[in-house]
Amino acid sequence: MQKLKMIRARKEARKKQLEESPLEEFREYPDDLLYGIQYQSLFLRIRDSSMNMFDNYRALRSIIYGQSVVIDCSYEEHMVWRETLNAAKQMTFLFGDNRIHKDPFNLHMCNVKPNGEFMKQLRKNIPSLEEPWFPMNIHSESYLDLFPKEKLVYLTPHCREELTSFDPEAVYIVGCMVDKMNNEPLSLAKAKKDGLKMAKLPLDRYIEWAPGSKKNLNINHMIPILLDLRLTGDWEFALRHIPRRKLMETKILAMQKRFDNTSLNRQDLFKSFKNVRRNSSLTMNEKKFKSKRSLYYDDM
Numbered sequence: 001m002q003k004l005k006m007i008r009a010r011k012e013a014r015k016k017q018l019e020e021s022p023l024e025e026f027r028e029y030p031d032d033l034l035y036g037i038q039y040q041s042l043f044l045r046i047r048d049s050s051m052n053m054f055d056n057y058r059a060l061r062s063i064i065y066g067q068s069v070v071i072d073c074s075y076e077e078h079m080v081w082r083e084t085l086n087a088a089k090q091m092t093f094l095f096g097d098n099r100i101h102k103d104p105f106n107l108h109m110c111n112v113k114p115n116g117e118f119m120k121q122l123r124k125n126i127p128s129l130e131e132p133w134f135p136m137n138i139h140s141e142s143y144l145d146l147f148p149k150e151k152l153v154y155l156t157p158h159c160r161e162e163l164t165s166f167d168p169e170a171v172y173i174v175g176c177m178v179d180k181m182n183n184e185p186l187s188l189a190k191a192k193k194d195g196l197k198m199a200k201l202p203l204d205r206y207i208e209w210a211p212g213s214k215k216n217l218n219i220n221h222m223i224p225i226l227l228d229l230r231l232t233g234d235w236e237f238a239l240r241h242i243p244r245r246k247l248m249e250t251k252i253l254a255m256q257k258r259f260d261n262t263s264l265n266r267q268d269l270f271k272s273f274k275n276v277r278r279n280s281s282l283t284m285n286e287k288k289f290k291s292k293r294s295l296y297y298d299d300m
Contacts, residue, residue, distance in 0.1 A: 059135030066106035074111035075177035088121035093220035154191035159198040
């Protein structure tokens with residue numbers, strides 16, 4: 001009995017000590033909110049690890065219920081080494097954009113060479129790529145062996161048919177290729193060889209391109225466009241993922257800014273542009289060398 005009284009007394013003393021001691025504040029950064037009843041917020045703090053688990057859950061759920069989209073990885077032999085590295089970089093961004101979307105796709109990488117340079121670089125970018133729980137399907141087989149042929153639609157910028165509306169029953173195929181040096185219509189030839197339906201995005205209907213801009217898009221632009229198109233059905237909203245540097249609007253704004261920041265009149269300014277362009281002309285070999293150097297460092 002005396003022992004129980006001593007234990008109870010120690011508990012009361014400890015409780016009183018905690019009540020009277022000042023509250024400890026842990027802030028990782030000075031402007032962080034403190035969570036709890038006695039602080040600014042009553043809500044629980046959602047940590048980065050919780051958000052990461054939630055995104056993984058959504059991506060894993062899409063493997064069961066999501067619409068399938070194929071990334072065709074059969075173009076590695078047509079790319080130089082730096083183009084292959086750039087393709088792996090784009091694939092890394094693609095996976096991240098798909099994973100955090102409200103309604104992600106069920107991604108299938110087909111025609112994969114397990115020991116190829118593309119997969120070696122992709123494993124470096126995503127160390128957990130081949131873990132059993134990783135929310136992406138990787139196949140060395142062709143998409144013809146995995147899906148009904150009548151459902152497959154190959155998205156290529158070289159065909160004539162435009163994708164007017166998103167089909168939730170279709171399995172869209174996007175070629176994983178960086179074609180800085182090779183501008184041949186390889187995806188068109190591949191779709192024709194396999195006897196598949198083809199379509200291209202109606203970019204010219206909604207986009208005013210800047211002079212000299214290529215109308216082909218990276219895979220990490222194509223998939224977010226398809227995600228938003230399926231979610232909203234709004235082409236203008238979905239095409240916001242196109243890099244601004246490709247648009248005429250960006251060039252006009254840059255020109256206006258140049259006008260505002262110079263004391264020259266417009267005629268003299270145009271003459272300076274022509275002189276710079278004339279003086280910066282390169283030979284074909286110089287252009288090829290310069291493009292090879294800049295492959296991996298281009299903006300995504």
